[in-house]
Amino acid sequence: MHHLIPLLVAVPLLGAALLVATGRFLPRIAAEITGVVVSGGTAALAVVLLLNSEPPMVEWVGGWLPVGGESVGILVVGDGPALGMATLVSLLTLSALAYSWRYFDEPPTGHTGAFTALMLVFQGAMCGFAIAGDLFNAFVFFELMSVVAYALTGYRIDEAKAVQGALTFGVVNSLGAYAMLMGIALLYARTGELAMTKIGRGLDATGHSGPDALVLASFVLVLTGLLVKAAAVPFHFWLPDAHAVAPTPVCMLLSGVMVELGAYGVWRVYGTVFAGPGGIPAADLTRALVTLGTLTAAVGAVMCWYQRHIKRLLAYSTVAHTGLFLVGLGVLTPEGDDGVALYIIGHAGVKAALFACAGVLLDRFGSVDEHALHGRARRLRATAVMFAVGALGLAGLPPFGTALGKAVTEEAVGGPLTVVFVAASAITAGAVLRVTARVFLGLGPRPEDAEYETSGSDEEPETSGLLSRIPDTMTTVPAVLLAAALAVGVVPGFGDLVAASVNEAGSGGAHVSVHWTLHGVLLGVASTVLAVALAGLAVTRPAWVSAPGWAAPLRRLQSGHVGDYVAWLLMGATVLGALALPGVLGS
């Protein structure tokens, strides 16, 4: 069975190559069917592998087995989290392709299937990153998924904002990737190994007296790359710019799973490489991740609240939620890992569905601006219901999967950090509910414009002309995604299954029972009530919750200037080093 793991990367890449080679001779329908078949086939393969991932599998690609403990081969791992992420990637790609069935009605002439081919490469690269067992291949797939994501973000090259957002995305992410590569080179210099487990053992063998400056430098550099991808503050500036301008099916993947792969990478790299006695002490990682995660959740939630561009609003809610994921992973308990895994699965469904609904607005009205659309979408009842349900899922209303994941994580982090979880999910969900109330129900007065913001009007629809009727695929896909997010929390035993496979890979098989608790349900209901209250207040008494003076500088930081974002990246790396420094000094 383990011989099949590399196919998760090979099948989408071959499918993409086929589409590029034959695309210009194919009618559009044939190209799309090929895309869906290849993507769906990979998803099926991922599910089959996932069901057989106990005990965890390892595969040396091409039969380059280690000789006498030394290896130069490419290592891929097939444990629960790796294959789980690959499955999530594949299923989400499949739904994005299904959603884009009627999208891009007129592909550029002579390039039928170009979009589908890019989506398949994206899927293959993300699967590759998920299953990579050595750091250099993780870097290669990291760069591959980044490059495809830049191309997909700037897919509509005639749009001024799209190319600008794609360039910002490209510069910041590639710089992060190069920082990561510098860190990998330092680790190789110390241990002479590239496979993650062997680097970890090498560090433990050489670092009897604990970590030194080189280990700290490599830790900071590798984590910088991964946290740029995970959009942790202050590495997050590229994300709203990219997500606001990317085509909607691409946003579903970017927000739903690519950003989360950054958090997954942090978990994988810390657990396998730096967790030993020669690595970074647990207390330092907890300090770094919990600090940055809390900051990310706070900044993401506040900025989310003040957006009027609906896709940008959803992008900031992704920032806030990745902050929560980092906090959950940072406490380094099996319960925290399990909760975050469930949270990521539930969040992927909910966030992709919300982006899909925003896409409906874009193609129906040519605008994703909350102010311009005020009351105009009253007749889109199905979309309105799904948007509201998605908001409730974001808030963590039981029995959504997000609620189960959030409850388990809250229990793991405990104490005052619970407040961060409740507040961040309530504020982001409140913002989405406010959009629902204004756009779909036309409640409240039309809000006034602020001076420093990105409006969402005058956007080009992604179909040929504005749609008069919403195609069935564009309503079915978000409905299915929301149902899946609900099923994560409802299907009995699913949580335990996820917990068992995550712990087998990460926490030495610690047994954790994941189930609904009264405490968790009450906190979930509390954030939902808070979200509804915030939305109600925003609609009826806009002045009470409008941007206060102290929020203005926060908005000015998001300056749209790529040089500023690079400076922030360097500062973030310095902060990361400072947060991890005490353990190195103390050893």
Next chain:
Amino acid sequence: MSTVMHVLPYLVAAYVFLTGCYGLATSRNLVHAVGCLAVCQCATYVLLLAVGYRDGATAPVFSDIAPGSRPVVDPVVQALTLTDIVVGATVTALLLALVLQIAKRHGTVDPDELRELRG
């Protein structure tokens, strides 16, 4: 060889990387910015090759020397550098294409004038 010569390549790598970052942060032209990104990547080449260096070693090509007859530099990092160069070429080409489109659509390549996406 002296300690200075051993440490020098690492200092050069750090210097090149930070120079590229400085150029990116202060760039007034996006073509220049993409060039600066390529400079940052050159730092990774220097670092990788420095890691694999051995005193008195030759290139890891065994067409004219017998394996084991004399020391060779680490071939793994050279393979990594080659892969890295391919990755860099892809990124630079794509970003330059995007800059071209920005110049067409915005009529400028000065990041100071591209402030549409903000707040």
